[in-house]
Amino acid sequence: MFANAEIGIDLGTANLLIYSKSKGVVFNEPSVVAIDTHSRKVLAVGNEAKQMIGKTPANITSIRPLKDGVIADYEVTSQMLSVMLKKVSKRLGMSMRKPNVIVCAPTGSTSVERRAIDNAIKEYGAKQVHIIEEPVAAAVGAGLPVDEPISNVVVDIGGGTSEVAIISFGGVVSANSIRTGGDLMDLSIIQHVRKHYNVLIGERTAENIKMEIGHALIDHDPLTMEIRGRDLVTGLPKTITLNSSEIQDALREPLESILEAVRSTLENCPPELSGDIVDHGIMLTGGGALLKGMKEWLSQEIDVPVHVAENPLECVAIGTGKSLHLIHKLQKAAK
Numbered sequence: 001m002f003a004n005a006e007i008g009i010d011l012g013t014a015n016l017l018i019y020s021k022s023k024g025v026v027f028n029e030p031s032v033v034a035i036d037t038h039s040r041k042v043l044a045v046g047n048e049a050k051q052m053i054g055k056t057p058a059n060i061t062s063i064r065p066l067k068d069g070v071i072a073d074y075e076v077t078s079q080m081l082s083v084m085l086k087k088v089s090k091r092l093g094m095s096m097r098k099p100n101v102i103v104c105a106p107t108g109s110t111s112v113e114r115r116a117i118d119n120a121i122k123e124y125g126a127k128q129v130h131i132i133e134e135p136v137a138a139a140v141g142a143g144l145p146v147d148e149p150i151s152n153v154v155v156d157i158g159g160g161t162s163e164v165a166i167i168s169f170g171g172v173v174s175a176n177s178i179r180t181g182g183d184l185m186d187l188s189i190i191q192h193v194r195k196h197y198n199v200l201i202g203e204r205t206a207e208n209i210k211m212e213i214g215h216a217l218i219d220h221d222p223l224t225m226e227i228r229g230r231d232l233v234t235g236l237p238k239t240i241t242l243n244s245s246e247i248q249d250a251l252r253e254p255l256e257s258i259l260e261a262v263r264s265t266l267e268n269c270p271p272e273l274s275g276d277i278v279d280h281g282i283m284l285t286g287g288g289a290l291l292k293g294m295k296e297w298l299s300q301e302i303d304v305p306v307h308v309a310e311n312p313l314e315c316v317a318i319g320t321g322k323s324l325h326l327i328h329k330l331q332k333a334a335k
């Protein structure tokens with residue numbers, strides 16, 4: 001008899017990560033699917049599908065089936081999950097049949113959105129699915145002592161959502177989830193380039209600009225980057241040079257929304273735990289934690305020490321993996 005595989009899944013808007021209890025993070029690719037629009041057949045998933053964004057003929061489209069941290073296209077999400085789990089199974093030579101799965105969902109997600117996540121994973125044949133709160137997974141993955149009676153503050157800035165939570169004694173004391181993250185930063189960059197240069201750029205170019213010269217701080221060592229897009233007046237390709245100050249300005253609005261979410265979560269913190277925050281600081285996780293100057297900017301704005309997790313992009317997946325023992329606890333409790 002085979003034992004059911006036990007896996008944790010970070011079903012992210014931007015990236016999908018799979019954590020195997022025995023092997024750690026075994027899959028980390030973009031949550032993108034390329035499909036044939038006529039037959040709805042999946043042609044590619046993950047890295048291969050991301051390469052195709054904005055470059056395919058009319059009959060092929062690259063879809064990101066998750067939006068704002070939840071499933072936007074159910075059918076495509078379950079197909080993507082199935083292909084990715086089969087890939088992992090093949091790559092590792094281990095059975096992924098009827099796995100027990102822990103997956104996370106944003107704290108702000110509705111019961112309908114959570115049921116969609118549960119069903120999509122069960123459709124692959126999962127035996128059991130447990131959903132945990134995304135910021136809790138992020139905090140566990142970042143190595144915070146969440147079971148202790150002290151305030152662990154985590155700010156997880158993903159592609160579609162940013163989650164802020166104060167966790168103490170294994171539970172969420174105060175939390176806030178906003179549908180602002182890296183995707184909205186990319187959109188702000190697209191709008192900036194369109195407005196100031198009359199040039200249209202794609203999502204991938206905007207993301208590259210953010211990663212290369214995006215900066216959260218007004219005062220920083222200036223950077224420049226040459227990019228190509230389509231001139232909206234002539235319709236021809238055009239090369240322009242952008243600088244990091246204008247990108248900082250373009251990112252101001254999404255950054256202010258994140259700051260507001262952090263502030264309001266801290267305002268709801270019980271006074272006994274507030275003192276802890278000054279001593280222990282805040283932990284940044286998620287891809288947004290890698291934006292240049294992010295840590296320093298947030299620390300300046302709220303006057304509290306800010307740390308970046310060792311591996312911000314993998315924290316949630318690691319946290320789901322470390323929570324796999326919950327499956328056994330819940331199984332025992334159900335008996």
Ligand SMILES: Nc1ncnc2c1ncn2[C@@H]1O[C@H](COP(=O)(O)OP(=O)(O)OP(=O)(O)O)[C@@H](O)[C@H]1O
Nearest residue numbers: 012013014015158159160161182286287288290291
């Ligand atoms: N070096 C970087 N600088 C700025 N942003 C970055 C960097 N690296 C990754 N990102 C951004 O991080 C985001 C992806 O982060 P992450 O994988 O944590 O999100 P996710 O878990 O898929 O999303 P969500 O939590 O919303 O479901 C993307 O918007 C990506 O552009």
